[in-house]
Amino acid sequence: MHLNISLKLICIIHLLFLLLIILKVSSEQCKTEIFTINPDKRDVKLHGFTYCSFDQTTPRGCLSKCIQRPLCHSYNYNMAHLTCELNMTPETLSEVYFQHDKGYIYIEIQHYRGNTSFNPCIGNPCSKNEICVRLKNKEIICIKDDVILPNKNPENVALGKLARQYTTLDSYSAYKAVDGLTTTFSHTDKILSPFWSVDLGTIYNIIRIEIINRDSSGKRLRDLDITVGPRDDDMSMCAHFTGPGTNGEHLVFQCKGWYIESRYVKMTIIKGPEEYLQLAEVKVFGYPTLG
Incomplete structure (x- = not known):
């Protein structure tokens, strides 16, 4: 009887310990997913320069989609709707082009292009109309982007x-x-x-x-x-x-x-x-x- 109770207590302790590990890892993953990036603007999006968008995208996934594309200047991300909007380079960053939109954050990608923690393709040879992809063997290749726009501003x-x-x-x-x-x-x-x-x-x-x-x-x-x-x-x-x-x-x-x-x-x-x-x-x- 006492032995069974002791075994149950040990099992419960092990389960609690395992749960603490899971919560810790989950917390770290969550922190990584938000990736401690400070948005350039909150509740605001750059309006009129989006050239490509993605649905059901995580915050890190949105950053990756932008940073892999030399054409991408910045992105708008909505956490509630998991919406990722990639922006081309504006001629000017006038406040006229920023639109209040609750739940969006605006991030300029050049802050992170030189950081290996965020950019797996540092030093890549890709052109503006290509996407930089890092393979499992760490080889970097360039693939054609589906959206092709001229290099100059509209x-x-x-x-x-x-x-x-x-x-x-x-x-x-x-x-x-x-x-x-x-x-x-x-x-x-x-x-x-x-x-x-x-x-x-x-x-x-x-x-x-x-x-x-x-x-x-x-x-x-x-x-x-x-x-x-x-x-x-x-x-x-x-x-x-x-x-x-x-x-x-x-x-x-x-x-x-x-x-x-x-x-x-x-x-x-x-x-x-x-x-x-x-x-x-x-x-x-x-x-x-x-x-």
């Missing part, structure tokens, strides 16, 4: 292009939204569902669309659908701005799917009552299609 392909709008108030023509000046603006009459559109002239891979609101009566910009398409009679939803806008506001949009091949970009106020559509400047950043 350009504003709307600048100086043919623009039109539903109606024109006085001399505020549609072209004034693509003339490169934020001191001029396009302006429709006050009507139901006013629209403005631009023909880019050819098909581009559109990375992002920026709107600079007029510096007065900015609240008129609201309930705005942004659509894109290869033809003006074949348009798809890119983004929506509920608004209302503010004077001189700089808005940045990225189509779902990150980049999309299109020639036309259109903006329409979709809800009544009648309203003016006024735009200081519209910028469409993209690349010529590869082929």
Whole structure:
């Protein structure tokens, strides 16, 4: 009887000891998974530069996906949804391009590229459109990335292009939204569902669309659908701005799917009552299609 009790106590002690070891290892793994990286920004994401995304990805997995790609400048990670978004290099890190999004962290990868604890491919010869992979035998190879983008930054392909709008108030023509000046603006009459559109002239891979609101009566910009398409009679939803806008506001949009091949970009106020559509400047950043 006493022997059985002693054996049970020994078993319980062993189990508790084993549990403590498991908890310790689990804690260490958790610490490793968060990998003691201090995010550059919290509850914020870089918006308008994402070129690739992954679902159901761990924090360390997201870092690995970015650090293995020379093209990757930074990444946005959402712990709750396990979402990993890889960003290309912005021309500038203006606060305009950072969007408040609770639960996201923003991390710039260059802090860790020279650290062997994070980067298994230090000194790799891979190009911007490749992925560095370290094999089990520690050999480093480069494989082609599924997403191929030109090495240079995207350009504003709307600048100086043919623009039109539903109606024109006085001399505020549609072209004034693509003339490169934020001191001029396009302006429709006050009507139901006013629209403005631009023909880019050819098909581009559109990375992002920026709107600079007029510096007065900015609240008129609201309930705005942004659509894109290869033809003006074949348009798809890119983004929506509920608004209302503010004077001189700089808005940045990225189509779902990150980049999309299109020639036309259109903006329409979709809800009544009648309203003016006024735009200081519209910028469409993209690349010529590869082929």
